[in-house]
Amino acid sequence: MARSTPERRRKARVKAGFSVYYAIFLIFVYGPMFAMFTLSFQGPRGGVTFPMRGFSFYWWERMMGPSSVGDIKSSLVRSLILAIIVMVITAIFSTMLAMAFRKKFRGSGVLFYAIMSGLMVPGVLLSLGLASLLRVVGIPAGWWYSGLGVHVVWTLPFGFLVMMAVFNRFDGDRGGRARHGRRRVDGF
């Protein structure tokens, strides 16, 4: 059993303080979502305010049924299909890119920053640019190509960084060749 010195007690107090902070932080980040979730079980006459007026699955049933605002089933399916296609393309691209990036090549710096800028380009800019570009060219925008294209731009940096890390682990014992790439991954 460790001896209880003033130093040790001070450390424990600091740690306890930080733990309380962590708990408050979680409540701040998750609280509103849980409140919303609870409210989804409102009775038929209730709105998005507390206190609850009864408990029911009324609103959940409403969601499943047809409505004028939007059909939840087809939009869910569409989201799911889009997510799967984006996932597959991102996985293929980032694996290929990470293989290429094991060695430095001409333009690798530029390409690296181009991939990373997907993390930083806000949706409103990219969507505006692409939508007006498509309008000029005369192609109507659609979720399965322009939407898909932009989504891959956003997901590519994540997949790429993960695959870089994976490849660098493979190459770790093969010498300093991988070091260049690894340092950049660590940076992010």
Next chain:
Amino acid sequence: MTTVENYARLTNRQIAARGLIGGAPAVDAAAEAERKYSREPGFPVAILIAPATIWLVVFLFLPLLSIFIFSFWKSTGHGMTPAFTFENYRAFFVTEGFLDSKNPDFLTPSIFIRTLWTTFRFTITVMALCLILAYPMAYFLSMQVEDFKWQLSLFLLVMVPFWTSYLIRAVAWLPMLGRHGLINEFLLDIGAIDEPVSFFLYSEFSYTMALVQLYVVLAVGPIFFSLAKIDKALIEAARDMGATPFQIFREIIVPLSLPGVAIGMIFVFVMLMGEFATAVVVYGGKTSTTGTVILNYYAIANYPFAAVNAFMLMLAMMIGVTVILRVVDIRKEL
């Protein structure tokens, strides 16, 4: 290994290499091995990078380039025609009566500049709050939690909201902050207020609060990684040499975590500048950000003017990111 041994080994390898390639000039074996292993198994680099590069050109480079080009085109009321006019930029910077001293709008910046300024002001406030909240969190996770498993799971618990839609999280503030929201009910219950306060929702308060909640996790991640990378032996050494906890924090931890802080702040800055949905949801559209202005002009089919606003927003972002990179030289720190 002594130099002699080393030399002997090298010579042996060279002999072996020479034996393999017959009468060709002597090649340093190590260099040759390096070249051999450096070659990608099967695929040339060009083929590996081509699809992704084309994708990025079509869906990232071209859209951003076209924003710049369209900002000089002419709006026709229902679309645009190719032109080279600065009319859109004039409308962005200057209102009609800007130079007319009798006009009430004399020398007043245009609404669009003021909107960009408001967007920037909110961004700076929220960035500061995010940093204040995120740094202790990252510090706790990296320095106070010793067990790696705990560290990882507590970190992931904080980061999970990052993978949920920010629109959902913005909408989720409504039942908290409304006139009959949780905060009002709570304050009524404890008797702090007599009647519901409407100040919580559709105000600067709700907007700032929602933005902090939405983007604080973006700051926690990078700061956590840079703090976790700090060699614990360095801190031990400083302690052994008699540094106080505050000195250790100021002299070692803060400077070494700066790259993480910079990256986190860049993420938060860029996301906040491009923000458009949250203002509508929790600010009730009472004020607009440049993001909402862009969408509004897009909706009424004035694409060139939307493009001007977008380009100015992009410019402001680049300046902001450059400033952050000036303060902290990430490349040097890595």
